[in-house]
Structures are given as C-alpha cells and as structure tokens.
Amino acid sequence: MKIAGLLLTLLIFGSAAHAIDTSEAFDDPELQARYDKITDEVRCLKCQNQTIKDSNAFLASDLRREIRRMLEEGMTDEQIYDFLVQRYGEFALYRPRTSGKTLVLWAAPVLLLFGGALLLWRILRQRMAMPLDDEQGEEA
Amino acid sequence: MSRFLVPLIVFAILIPIFIIGLGKDPSRLPSPFINKPAPQFELPSLTDAAKTVGSTDFANEMVLLNVWATWCVGCRQEHGFLMQLSRSGEIPLFGLNWRDNRVEAQRFLQQLGDPFVDSAFDQDGRVGIDWGVYGAPETFLIGADGTVLFKQLGPLSPAIWEENFVPLIEAARDNR
Numbered sequence: 001m002k003i004a005g006l007l008l009t010l011l012i013f014g015s016a017a018h019a020i021d022t023s024e025a026f027d028d029p030e031l032q033a034r035y036d037k038i039t040d041e042v043r044c045l046k047c048q049n050q051t052i053k054d055s056n057a058f059l060a061s062d063l064r065r066e067i068r069r070m071l072e073e074g075m076t077d078e079q080i081y082d083f084l085v086q087r088y089g090e091f092a093l094y095r096p097r098t099s100g101k102t103l104v105l106w107a108a109p110v111l112l113l114f115g116g117a118l119l120l121w122r123i124l125r126q127r128m129a130m131p132l133d134d135e136q137g138e139e140a
Numbered sequence: 141m142s143r144f145l146v147p148l149i150v151f152a153i154l155i156p157i158f159i160i161g162l163g164k165d166p167s168r169l170p171s172p173f174i175n176k177p178a179p180q181f182e183l184p185s186l187t188d189a190a191k192t193v194g195s196t197d198f199a200n201e202m203v204l205l206n207v208w209a210t211w212c213v214g215c216r217q218e219h220g221f222l223m224q225l226s227r228s229g230e231i232p233l234f235g236l237n238w239r240d241n242r243v244e245a246q247r248f249l250q251q252l253g254d255p256f257v258d259s260a261f262d263q264d265g266r267v268g269i270d271w272g273v274y275g276a277p278e279t280f281l282i283g284a285d286g287t288v289l290f291k292q293l294g295p296l297s298p299a300i301w302e303e304n305f306v307p308l309i310e311a312a313r314d315n316r
Contacts, residue, residue, distance in 0.1 A: 045274035048167065058239060059274055062265040087272040089172045 020056045021064055031071050038067055038080060041094045051094060171272055171280075171291040178205075178280065178288045179270040183260035186237045186245055193234070193260040198282065202312060203232045205280040206256070206296075207268065209240040210248045212276040218295035219252050225301070226255035231309065235259030238268045238276055281305055283312055 021039070026032040036053070042063065044055035052060040052067075063084075070080050084092045096102040173179070182194030198205075206222065208215040226233050235256040237245045242261060249259075262268055271280070281290040289308050292300060 045169065058265070062239075062269060065264075066266075066269055086172060087269060088274065089169060089272075091169055 021053060021061075023064065023068065026068075026071070034077060035068060035071055038071075038077060039064055042067070042084060043092050043094055045088055045092060168293050169274070171288065173272060173280075173288040174291065175287055175289070177286055178282050179267075181260065181267045181270060183236075183262055183267055186235070186242065186259035186261040187249075187254075189242075189261075191258075193258045195286070197258070198232065198234060199286065200284055201232065202284050202309065203234055203282050205234050205236055205271075205282060207236045207238050207271070207273050207276050207278040207280075208259075209238050209276045210244045211240070214295040215277045216252070218277055218297070219255070221296050221298060221301070222255040223253045225296075232257050236262055236267065236271070236273075238262050238273060239265045281308060 026035060039053035040051050042052045044050045044052045044057055044060040044063070046057040046059040047055050050060070052063045066083075067080060070083065075083075081093060081097070085097075090096050090099075090102060096105060098106055178195065180195045182192050182196070185191040185193045204225075222233060225231070233256050235258070237259045239262070242263070245259070245261070249256075260267065265273075275293065277295055279292040279296055280288055281292075283289050289312065290304060292304065
C-alpha cells in the first residue's frame with residue numbers, strides 16, 4: 001500500500017520535475033526561493049494560461065531572464081512586480097494586487113459569502129416562525 | 141411574486157455582462173502605455189551594426205513603430221500595406237526587429253522591400269519587454285511629444301488603418 005502511494009505521488013508530481021527553466025540555480029537559496037515564487041505568479045502573456053515558470057515560449061524565458069537580473073541587482077519583489085505591471089498591466093500577475101481596480105475582484109467572494117449567509121439566515125428565520133403545519137399539509 | 145422577480149432581475153443584469161464578455165478577445169490586452177510617454181530606447185541599427193537607432197531619431201515628429209520579425213506570419217501579411225504606407229509618405233515608419241536573426245532580417249527587407257526609415261535590432265528582446273510587446277506584429281503610434289497614442293496588435297490593414305489610426309493622426313495634426 002505504501003509503495004502504491006509512493007508511486008502515485010511520483011506519478012502526480014513527477015511531471016512537475018520536467019524543467020522548462022534550464023537556467024542555473026542561484027547560489028543564494030533565498031534568492032532562488034524568491035525567483036521560484038515570482039516566476040510562479042507571473043502570467044506568460046503569449047500563452048495566457050501558463051505562468052512564466054511553466055511556459056517555454058521565448059517571451060517567458062526573456063521575462064525569467066529579466067526577473068533574474070532584477071533579483072541579482074537587489075530589487076525587491078514589489079519593485080519587480082511594478083516593473084511587470086508598468087509594461088504589461090495588472091493582467092500579468094496571477095495574484096492581482098489590491099488596488100482600486102482589483103478591489104471588486106478581491107471583495108467579491110467575501111461579499112457573496114456574506115450575502116448568501118444573510119439570505120440563508122432570513123429564509124431559516126422565516127421558516128422557524130411558520131407554524132408547524134407540515135403534517136396537516138401532508139394529510140390534506 | 142418576489143420569489144420569481146429577484147432571480148429574474150439578477151438574470152437580466154448578468155446577461156448583458158456575459159454578452160459583452162463573449163465579444164471580447166481575451167488574447168488582446170490593452171497597452172498600459174496609451175497616452176503615456178513611450179519608453180526610451182537605443183539599439184544597433186538592423187541594416188548597419190555601426191549605427192544606432194532610438195527614440196531620439198523620432199523626437200518631435202509623429203511616427204509609427206512597427207514590431208516585426210522574419211518568423212512572424214502576420215508581419216509578412218501586413219508587409220505590403222506597410223510598403224504602401226511608406227510610399228504614401230503619410231507618416232515615417234520605424235521598425236523594431238524583435239528576437240530575430242540579423243542576416244535573415246536583412247534578407248527579408250531586401251526581398252520584400254524596406255518600408256522603414258530604419259529598424260532597431262532587438263536581438264535579446266530587452267527593448268520589446270520595455271515596450272510591453274508580447275507578440276509580433278505590434279504597431280505603436282507615437283505622437284510628436286513622445287506619447288503613445290495607439291497600439292495595434294496583429295497585422296495592419298487598410299481598414300484598420302482608416303478606422304483606428306487616421307482619426308488619431310488627423311486630430312493630433314489639427315491640434316498643432
């Protein structure tokens with residue numbers, strides 16, 4: 001059973017090991033972690049449903065190269081995201097930042113959840129207030 | 141009554157939103173540079189590696205900057221129109237040869253004609269990124285004051301030219 005589980009895990013995650021990004025790893029593991037995180041959150045504009053980490057389009061490799069250069073130059077994550085948004089717009093980020101334009105996007109799930117809860121609560125309260133005449137209804 | 145009315149209203153609001161959404165092509169992204177200063181650049185010229193081409197070459201005049209490459213099918217498609225536009229003398233054309241091979245790009249212009257005042261040679265795509273280029277051909281209309289007035293994604297055609305470029309060019313010239 002354990003072996004089957006292991007095989008299944010390998011089967012599922014093994015494909016992720018196919019490196020598209022063949023560039024050398026950073027010497028500094030912290031920089032590498034930031035590089036991995038950023039490339040995983042930036043959309044490849046040429047192949048829009050892939051991140052630049054997953055895409056082998058040359059635009060993606062160009063953008064990886066630029067991100068690498070910026071990290072080596074000591075720019076912060078925020079500065080790097082700014083660089084991309086200035087050139088390609090907010091759409092380039094898979095995790096849009098909270099701003100006037102994207103507020104609706106971020107607020108929508110919370111609003112929908114509260115709206116649904118409110119509706120449910122009102123319906124339930126209405127039903128509770130109703131006399132228990134179900135049996136009568138069934139008999140009739 | 142409200143039991144049916146509320147879902148109906150929600151439905152009536154959603155339908156136009158969906159219809160508008162369906163009509164949009166998600167692969168066409170608006171350029172964040174519209175009405176903003178065009179990025180500065182300076183690159184070696186495609187035709188003569190010893191020369192440079194850059195923003196300073198088109199300071200104080202309205203120009204087109206066309207992003208092209210020999211591997212780009214749409215670029216061949218629009219090339220005839222670019223030649224025609226260049227001959228008409230309506231507006232100077234500059235090229236940004238993007239992620240290409242110098243020899244092949246020079247041959248392309250020799251065989252099909254060169255509509256450009258000059259083409260900048262952006263071999264590693266660095267300048268392309270600064271301009272937010274993500275797929276050739278792309279054509280920027282840059283005003284005399286250096287602001288980006290319009291960006292066309294995909295091949296130019298006489299119809300697109302008349303519809304999108306001519307009104308902007310005329311308006312900009314009238315203002316001067």
